[in-house]
Amino acid sequence: MEDELSYTPDCLNAKMPVQCSSCVEKRAMLKRPKTGHSLCKECFFWAFEEEVHQTIVAANLFKPGETVGIAASGGKDSTVLAHVMKLLNERYSYGLELMLLSVDEGITGYRDDSLETVKRNQQQYGLPLKIVSYEELYGWSMDAIVKQVGLKNNCTFCGVFRRQALDRGAVMLKVDKICTGHNADDVAETVLMNVLRGDIARLRRCTAISTNSEGDGVVPRCKPLKYAYEKEIVLYAYFKKLDYFSTECIYSPNAYRGYARTFLKDLESIRSSAIIDIIHSGETLSIREGVKMPVQGTCSKCGYISSQMLCKSCVLLEGLNRGLPKLGIGKHHRLHNKIVNNEPLTEKEESKLKVLDI
Structure with a gap:
């Protein structure tokens, strides 16, 4: 909360009262970070x-x-x-x-x-x-x-x-x-x-x-x-x-x-x-014509939106359930077929996916 209250503007501690720049009647309680206007609470709201x-x-x-x-x-x-x-x-x-x-x-x-x-x-x-x-x-x-x-x-x-x-x-x-x-x-x-x-x-x-x-x-x-x-x-x-x-x-x-x-x-x-x-x-960003973009499809396992055979959620979950946490970290799309077909991974594939660099 201390960091959030540091947003409270300087005008709250000003020695001389500052008028609200909107209603020009009440004392300003804050200075808007977005526009710089000094406003009373009601006008700010x-x-x-x-x-x-x-x-x-x-x-x-x-x-x-x-x-x-x-x-x-x-x-x-x-x-x-x-x-x-x-x-x-x-x-x-x-x-x-x-x-x-x-x-x-x-x-x-x-x-x-x-x-x-x-x-x-x-x-x-x-x-x-x-x-x-x-x-x-x-x-x-x-x-x-x-x-x-x-x-x-x-x-x-x-x-x-x-x-x-x-x-x-x-x-x-x-x-x-x-x-x-x-x-x-x-x-x-x-x-x-x-x-x-x-x-x-x-x-x-x-x-x-x-x-x-x-x-x-x-x-x-x-x-x-x-x-x-x-x-x-x-x-x-x-x-x-x-x-x-x-x-x-x-x-x-x-x-x-x-x-x-x-x-x-x-x-x-x-x-x-x-x-x-x-x-x-x-x-206003525009993408150069010809740049290849992912094609949105659906996950073959759960039906959720995905640009790959399996959605990211299913890959991460599969990695957790198999004790292979690195499966969903990085690009392992070549293994998706094995996951979909519930095929075992090779010993070499498993060794690469078991330990995270933590």
């Missing part, structure tokens, strides 16, 4: 909410009568998303039926605590809640996975399983769409990560504000907070006194995204528009 509303309207994210699942983790982003979605749905009569959807990865001392926050949010906002767990879906918790794979590659497993778990939960709830709390900082970080990885396929689509249904069991997703700065989300949650969980995942210190985040923060300290500039670069 209105400006933040209206910008999210304009994002929703401009991108035509929802249609009246749709059932929308809000991905809820208990963190600041998803809590602000749930609060603002409920508020805007009522203010502008979107005509949506809202539900909360949470994923329990099975991380003792982290996810079990954050889910208590989600359950309180359920009562506070009066929204239905569905929780799906890795243990229930895959037979593995993240605690068990980390014991086998270590801390170096665990985020790969969690990210892949979480994405599919959200889709499975959405199908159970029979929602038309899922909205996630991804903010401007998240999107800019993803652009940077895909540039650094040279992942053209993901770079091409990572700035999209919404996805279309790509196959059976895949529910369209959207990002209403796509242009909202993380700092402003923290300020909104702080001044609104929202109930959220602020502890970072205990397994994420070595995550690749953390390095991209640190780099982005350094850029932002030099150039405040760096976040939006990076997003705009990603949005």
Whole structure:
């Protein structure tokens, strides 16, 4: 929480009162990181909410009568998303039926605590809640996975399983769409990560504000907070006194995204528009004609979307169940036929896949 409160602007400690630049009546309580405007709390709330509303309207994210699942983790982003979605749905009569959807990865001392926050949010906002767990879906918790794979590659497993778990939960709830709390900082970080990885396929689509249904069991997703700065989300949650969980995942210190985040923060300290500039670069990216792109198909084992014979989730799960954790780390597509046909691997293949460099 200490880091989050460091976002509180200097004008709170100013010796001379500063007037709100919007209403020109009340004392300014903060300086917006996004625009630099000094605003009172009420004008900031209105400006933040209206910008999210304009994002929703401009991108035509929802249609009246749709059932929308809000991905809820208990963190600041998803809590602000749930609060603002409920508020805007009522203010502008979107005509949506809202539900909360949470994923329990099975991380003792982290996810079990954050889910208590989600359950309180359920009562506070009066929204239905569905929780799906890795243990229930895959037979593995993240605690068990980390014991086998270590801390170096665990985020790969969690990210892949979480994405599919959200889709499975959405199908159970029979929602038309899922909205996630991804903010401007998240999107800019993803652009940077895909540039650094040279992942053209993901770079091409990572700035999209919404996805279309790509196959059976895949529910369209959207990002209403796509242009909202993380700092402003923290300020909104702080001044609104929202109930959220602020502890970072205990397994994420070595995550690749953390390095991209640190780099982005350094850029932002030099150039405040760096976040939006990076997003705009990603949005206007064009791929040279003739560049080979992955063809989206379905997994031959579970039917989930995949550009390979097996989806990443099935490969990772097979590796865990066989005691071969490296099977899903790196490119082992040549082994997919053996997995599909339940054929044994050679002694040489197994020896390469058994021990992770942790």
